[in-house]
Amino acid sequence: MSTVAFAAIAILTLAAALAAATLQKLMHAALSFAVMFVGISAFFFLLGAEFVGLVQIFVYIGAVAVLIVFTILLTRDDVGKVRSFNWGGVIVAIAVFAGLVWAIAKTKSLPPALPQIEPVTVQRIGELLMTNYVWPLQCVGVLLTAALIGALILVMEEKT
Amino acid sequence: MTLSILLVVSAALFCIGLLAALSRRHAIFILIGIEMMLAAANINFIAFWRFAPQPAQPTGVMVAIFAIAIAAAEAAVGLAMVIAVYRHFRSTNVDQLDRLKG
Numbered sequence A: 001m002s003t004v005a006f007a008a009i010a011i012l013t014l015a016a017a018l019a020a021a022t023l024q025k026l027m028h029a030a031l032s033f034a035v036m037f038v039g040i041s042a043f044f045f046l047l048g049a050e051f052v053g054l055v056q057i058f059v060y061i062g063a064v065a066v067l068i069v070f071t072i073l074l075t076r077d078d079v080g081k082v083r084s085f086n087w088g089g090v091i092v093a094i095a096v097f098a099g100l101v102w103a104i105a106k107t108k109s110l111p112p113a114l115p116q117i118e119p120v121t122v123q124r125i126g127e128l129l130m131t132n133y134v135w136p137l138q139c140v141g142v143l144l145t146a147a148l149i150g151a152l153i154l155v156m157e158e159k160t
Numbered sequence B: 001m002t003l004s005i006l007l008v009v010s011a012a013l014f015c016i017g018l019l020a021a022l023s024r025r026h027a028i029f030i031l032i033g034i035e036m037m038l039a040a041a042n043i044n045f046i047a048f049w050r051f052a053p054q055p056a057q058p059t060g061v062m063v064a065i066f067a068i069a070i071a072a073a074e075a076a077v078g079l080a081m082v083i084a085v086y087r088h089f090r091s092t093n094v095d096q097l098d099r100l101k102g
Helices: A003-022 A026-046 A050-074 A087-106 A122-130 A134-155 B003-023 B027-051 B059-089
Strands: none
Touching: A003 A026, A003 B003, A003 B027, A026 A050, A026 B027, A050 B027, A050 B059, A087 B003, A122 A134, A122 B059, A134 B059, B003 B027, B027 B059
């Protein structure tokens, strides 16, 4: 666990997130969003959850980022003209961040060092998904099907 | 790398997502902010799982996987709603969607 790698990933992730939140051009923001998810996946790899990192890359960069780019291209309108920026949101975000950091600093029972763990293999995750987590897995399947059908119905052309 | 530093990074990511969701006027930016907040929550799940004494099952990993699946469903429906709203109003600025305003 090298500290240098952690610092580099943290800076990359936070800079990409800030760019995604504040850039004026929507397409640039969507691409910084993808870069941010590369950083988050790197966190997962660093923490020993390789499968979650891979799933994150597949789902977010492979699907969600592409979906966002498609939506931007389909709804291209007067994006550049709208310049309004709500400064109340900045104040709320800073206040929430200060509160969270205060709470983290006050907590005394956080474990300081990394314990030794056995790596979580894909085989173990698959076994758990098929045994202990089979009901959540089925529910997520139903949810994904419902979301897919719902999204299709939402964007279908209305026959008048 | 300690747990507190990791929690501070994920709190910063959450607040940047909150900033994007609250202060931008474009519907797609709001969705991007919500996805950022969900990703910050996922980092917390994985971090607490990694730093905790080993449980019998990798619960944090499983919760993160399910959270990613649900976030993907949410993104699909949200972007479909953005397209549907754009068809009706010819705009994706959320300030103009005020037909229900009294």
